[in-house]
Amino acid sequence: MSSQNTIATLPPDEPLELLLVRTDAQRLAHRLPQRASPLRLVELQSDGAVHLRGRELAPSEFRPHAAWLSLEVFTQGLLERFVSLLDGAAGLHWLHTVHAGLDLPVYARLHSRKVRISRSHAQAPAMAEFVLAHVLAVFQEHERIRAAQLEQRWMPHPFRELAASRWLVVGLGHAGLAIARRARACGAVIAGITRRPMHDPVFELVVPPGRMVAELPRSDVVVLACPLTNETRGLVGRPFLAAMKEDAILVNIARGGLVDEAALLEALDAGRPARAILDVTQTEPLPAEHPLWRHERVRLTAHNAYAGSGTPPRNDDLFIENLRRYLAHERLLHEVTAI
Amino acid sequence: MSSQNTIATLPPDEPLELLLVRTDAQRLAHRLPQRASPLRLVELQSDGAVHLRGRELAPSEFRPHAAWLSLEVFTQGLLERFVSLLDGAAGLHWLHTVHAGLDLPVYARLHSRKVRISRSHAQAPAMAEFVLAHVLAVFQEHERIRAAQLEQRWMPHPFRELAASRWLVVGLGHAGLAIARRARACGAVIAGITRRPMHDPVFELVVPPGRMVAELPRSDVVVLACPLTNETRGLVGRPFLAAMKEDAILVNIARGGLVDEAALLEALDAGRPARAILDVTQTEPLPAEHPLWRHERVRLTAHNAYAGSGTPPRNDDLFIENLRRYLAHERLLHEVTAI
Numbered sequence: 001m002s003s004q005n006t007i008a009t010l011p012p013d014e015p016l017e018l019l020l021v022r023t024d025a026q027r028l029a030h031r032l033p034q035r036a037s038p039l040r041l042v043e044l045q046s047d048g049a050v051h052l053r054g055r056e057l058a059p060s061e062f063r064p065h066a067a068w069l070s071l072e073v074f075t076q077g078l079l080e081r082f083v084s085l086l087d088g089a090a091g092l093h094w095l096h097t098v099h100a101g102l103d104l105p106v107y108a109r110l111h112s113r114k115v116r117i118s119r120s121h122a123q124a125p126a127m128a129e130f131v132l133a134h135v136l137a138v139f140q141e142h143e144r145i146r147a148a149q150l151e152q153r154w155m156p157h158p159f160r161e162l163a164a165s166r167w168l169v170v171g172l173g174h175a176g177l178a179i180a181r182r183a184r185a186c187g188a189v190i191a192g193i194t195r196r197p198m199h200d201p202v203f204e205l206v207v208p209p210g211r212m213v214a215e216l217p218r219s220d221v222v223v224l225a226c227p228l229t230n231e232t233r234g235l236v237g238r239p240f241l242a243a244m245k246e247d248a249i250l251v252n253i254a255r256g257g258l259v260d261e262a263a264l265l266e267a268l269d270a271g272r273p274a275r276a277i278l279d280v281t282q283t284e285p286l287p288a289e290h291p292l293w294r295h296e297r298v299r300l301t302a303h304n305a306y307a308g309s310g311t312p313p314r315n316d317d318l319f320i321e322n323l324r325r326y327l328a329h330e331r332l333l334h335e336v337t338a339i
Numbered sequence: 340m341s342s343q344n345t346i347a348t349l350p351p352d353e354p355l356e357l358l359l360v361r362t363d364a365q366r367l368a369h370r371l372p373q374r375a376s377p378l379r380l381v382e383l384q385s386d387g388a389v390h391l392r393g394r395e396l397a398p399s400e401f402r403p404h405a406a407w408l409s410l411e412v413f414t415q416g417l418l419e420r421f422v423s424l425l426d427g428a429a430g431l432h433w434l435h436t437v438h439a440g441l442d443l444p445v446y447a448r449l450h451s452r453k454v455r456i457s458r459s460h461a462q463a464p465a466m467a468e469f470v471l472a473h474v475l476a477v478f479q480e481h482e483r484i485r486a487a488q489l490e491q492r493w494m495p496h497p498f499r500e501l502a503a504s505r506w507l508v509v510g511l512g513h514a515g516l517a518i519a520r521r522a523r524a525c526g527a528v529i530a531g532i533t534r535r536p537m538h539d540p541v542f543e544l545v546v547p548p549g550r551m552v553a554e555l556p557r558s559d560v561v562v563l564a565c566p567l568t569n570e571t572r573g574l575v576g577r578p579f580l581a582a583m584k585e586d587a588i589l590v591n592i593a594r595g596g597l598v599d600e601a602a603l604l605e606a607l608d609a610g611r612p613a614r615a616i617l618d619v620t621q622t623e624p625l626p627a628e629h630p631l632w633r634h635e636r637v638r639l640t641a642h643n644a645y646a647g648s649g650t651p652p653r654n655d656d657l658f659i660e661n662l663r664r665y666l667a668h669e670r671l672l673h674e675v676t677a678i
Contacts, residue, residue, distance in 0.1 A: 075495075125502045125526060132525070133475035140472050142481065145640055152632045154624035154641040156414075161647040163464045185524030186471070187464060285493035293491045301484055302493040308500040 012036040012327070019044065019067035019085060021076065022051070028316060033324045044073075048081045064089050066326065068319055069097040071312060086110060094332075096322050098122070098315055100173065101255060103228040108339045117336040118322050121174035122315040126308025127225070127253050128178035132186075134277045134299060135221055136162065138249055163187030168219035170212065170235075171226025171254065172198060179223055191215050193226075216243035221251065222273075228255035236260060241267035248273040253305040256282040261292060268297040279305040351375045351666070358383065358406035358424060360415065361390070367655060372663045383412075387420045403428050405665065407658055408436040410651060425449060433671075435661050437461070437654055439512065440594060442567040447678050456675040457661050460513035461654040465647025466564070466592050467517035471525075473616045473638060474560055475501065477588055502526030507558035509551065509574075510565025510593065511537060518562055530554050532565075555582035560590065561612075567594035575599060580606035587612040592644040595621040600631060607636040618644040 013036040022043040032039055042064050043051045050057045067089070073082045083106045086092065094116040099107075100123060110117060137143075139160040148155040165188045169176045172194040180190045184202045192198065192206040193215075200206070207215065209231075216222065222244065226232055236250065237260040244250070250273050252259055261282055268276060277299045281292060284303055292298050322332050352375045361382040371378055381403050382390045389396045406428070412421045422445045425431065433455040438446075439462060449456060476482075478499040487494040504527045508515045511533040519529045523541045531537065531545040532554075539545070546554065548570070555561065561583065565571055575589065576599040583589070589612050591598055600621055607615060616638045620631060623642055631637050661671050 126498075126500060129475060129501055129525060130479065130498075132471070133479050133481070136468060136472035137476055137481055140469065142472070142476055143485070145643075146482070146638070148641070149632060149639045152625075152627040155643075156641060156646065157643045158646045158648065159465075159469075159643075161465060161649045162468055163647070163649050182521075182524050185521050186468060286491075288491040293488060299485070300488045302487070302495060304484075304494075304496045304498075307495065307497045308502070309497065310500045310502050 015040050016066065016327070017042050017052070017064040018323075019050075019064035019089070021068075021070055021072040021078065021082075022046070023072050023076070024068065024070050028320065031316075031320050033320075033327050035327060044078060044082065044085070046076050046078070048078065050085065059088070062089065063091045065091060066094045066323070067092060067096070069095060069099070070319070071098050071315060073098075094118070094326055096120075096319050100124075100175065101227045102336060102339050103255060103257075107336075111336070111339045116332065117339075118332040119334050119336055120315055120318055121334060122318055123306035123308070123311050124174035124178040125314075126311050127175045127305045128182050129308060130279065130301075130305035131179050131223055131251050131253060131277075132182050135183075135249060135251065138275050138277070138299070139165075161187075164189065165220040166191065166218055167221045167223065168193065168212070168215050169223050169225060171224065172206070173225065173227075175253065176223070176225035177202070179225060183221070188221075191219070213240060213243050216240065216248075217245060219248060220245065221249050224250075224252040224254045224258050226254055226258070228257045233257050234260050236264065238263045238267075241272065244273045246272045246274060249275045249277060251277040253279045256280040256284065265291055265295060268295055275299065279303055354379050355405065355666070356381050356391070356403040357662075358389075358403035358428070360407075360409055360411040360417065361385070362411050362415070363407065363409050367659065370655075370659050372659075372666050374666060383417060383421065383424070385415050385417070387417065389424065398427070401428065402430045404430060405433045405662070406431060406435070408434060408438070409658070410437050410654060412437075433457070433665055435459075435658050439463075439514065440566045441675060441678050442594060442596075446675075450675070450678045455671065456678075457671040458673050458675055459654055459657055460673060461657055462645035462647070462650050463513035463517040464653075465650050466514045466644045467521050468647060469618065469640075469644035470518050470562055470590050470592060470616075471521050474522075474588055474590065477614050477616070477638070478504075500526075503528065504559040505530070505557055506560045506562065507532065507551070507554050508562050508564060510563065511545070512564065512566075514592065515562070515564035516541070518564060522560070527560075530558070552579060552582050555579065555587075556584060558587060559584065560588050563589075563591040563593045563597050565593055565597070567596045572596050573599050575603065577602045577606075580611065583612045585611045585613060588614045588616060590616040592618045595619040595623065604630055604634060607634055614638065618642060 015037050017040045019042045022045050025041045025043045069082055073079055092115050095110060096118045098120045100119055100121055145157055167183050167188050167190045169180050170193045172192045180202045184190055189204050190202060192203045193209055193212045195208055198206045235258045241263055264276060275297050279301045280303050292300055325332050354376050356379045358381045361384050364380045364382045408421055412418055425445060431454050434449060435457045437459045439458055439460055484496055506522050506527050506529045508519050509532045511531045519541045523529055528543050529541060531542045532548055532551045534547055537545045574597045580602055614636050618640045619642050631639055664671050
């Protein structure tokens with residue numbers, strides 16, 4: 001575990017080159033911090049070319065000090081290109097990324113090169129709403145009541161409440177906390193799993209990973225919101241699933257690699273848990289022939305829980321604030337200390 | 340407006356007859372308060388007969404002091420019978436009801452006879468979850484993402500967030516407050532409409548009914564949670580609907596009579612508001628030929644928002660507590676002071 005590394009940021013009168021996607025540069029031009037030597041924006045075009053002041057850069061001219069790996073990198077299909085640029089940027093001091101989970105191998109490479117990395121939690125509110133929406137829809141059997149409407153059936157329909165249900169939130173980063181707060185506001189009782197000690201009144205109890213399986217038999221909703229690491233890969237395997245309640249819901253908004261998908265399919269077939277809500281899968285996009293698509297107890301979305309309408313503006317705000325802090329030699333928000 | 344009326348409750352050594360549904364009596368027998376002269380349970384059978392100590396009562400022998408109009412009255416189809424028993428119970432002092440809205444005419448008749456009436460708010464958490472679930476499902480287009488899954492389509496899907504959406508909650512009783520608190524926990528900004536002054540940090544502002552229409556043009560979600568009275572009947576008519584945002588959602592969990600259904604259908608056809616979530620209709624059950632069933636912008640449920648799994652136990656707890664208070668001459672919870 002290292003703290004902020006010791007590479008100094010540049011004095012305000014020296015040029016600073018910032019690598020970012022061209023559309024981000026255009027949108028944020030008016031919000032960039034002013035300094036004696038203006039920022040030089042190294043703009044990644046949608047075709048993969050890199051421009052500075054309207055001219056394509058040769059590889060030898062490319063030496064950014066800072067970079068922003070934004071949502072646009074993904075939506076424009078530029079991830080592979082961006083990663084290769086980062087790997088080739090010898091003078092890189094700082095990367096700000098929209099990722100919350102840093103399991104892409106490039107992050108470990110940058111970290112070992114002592115590049116500072118700050119990450120985003122802009123997606124946490126969206127993820128929390130995603131989880132809340134899907135759990136409520138299952139508890140209230142939305143598909144069944146919609147079918148009743150389509151058949152003009154006035155159908156009494158008692159439903160399961162979130163109030164007094166027990167949730168187990170695995171991983172108490174920003175997403176886990178945001179989920180816990182919303183479920184608690186609905187009267188749910190929340191247990192949290194995290195390695196570090198934590199005291200927050202939103203939780204009835206917080207226990208370390210070693211006590212997770214013991215909590216499963218009384219948990220109505222189990223939400224995976226933890227990083228994918230060597231310790232967590234395949235976390236949800238046969239013993240985990242066998243310890244769940246029959247009417248429990250498993251929600252994965254974190255990483256597909258946390259779940260042994262073959263074991264999950266077997267468990268769902270056997271009736272325990274009752275439902276899996278999966279926003280992520282081991283292979284993405286999930287191949288059309290994969291049985292998770294068609295299992296009646298699975299609700300599957302396309303790595304989409306982050307994609308709330310507030311995520312892009314929250315990402316912009318956080319990047320701009322961290323850029324200001326970087327230039328002012330202040331502490332970065334959400335800087336990563338270990339990978 | 341009267342405060343508690345002056346009919347004294349009975350001393351503990353005098354018999355007290357309590358009218359309730361037989362299944363309620365059976366379930367709660369072990370929870371009834373002890374007193375010198377035990378409670379005499381006048382039990383309404385599912386066939387409409389009234390029994391005391393296992394023997395059917397003749398009308399002349401029927402003189403309950405207190406009554407509980409429970410959920411079972413509805414689920415067993417006994418409402419009409421129960422109301423006629425209340426109307427014929429000359430010595431009735433107190434009625435506890437599961438209703439929150441007291442627009443059934445019997446309540447006004449009892450109130451004018453100076454029968455004390457206490458009501459329930461046990462359904463408020465269920466109603467709040469119902470509203471939250473349906474609004475989230477609309478914002479996240481659950482039907483569209485479910486269709487994508489059924490076609491094995493890995494579909495990116497940006498969605499509208501509750502966070503920073505503006506809600507207008509009309510009526511700040513227990514249901515309105517429960518809704519406001521949950522939406523606020525998701526980051527929504529809440530305005531409330533109520534006649535009485537109210538200060539609660541959950542609201543950005545609270546304004547009287549006269550300022551309601553002025554709030555509509557900026558409200559993303561409008562929830563009707565107010566009583567049906569002469570003032571509120573047809574509240575949602577053409578002027579109200581014309582003032583709403585195009586992408587707004589109207590939610591009615593209160594009473595069908597609040598909405599001019601012809602005007603609503605016209606407004607939905609014209610594209611404003613975007614969606615109506617109706618748990619109640621003017622005629623219930625809604626006739627199969629009614630166009631609300633089939634309108635693509637309507638999500639309709641069968642007066643079901645109250646029917647959360649926690650509502651029956653919360654109702655039992657409240658009734659038992661109020662019975663204890665009644666016998667102890669303490670202040671009743673949720674006693675009605677005006678109808």
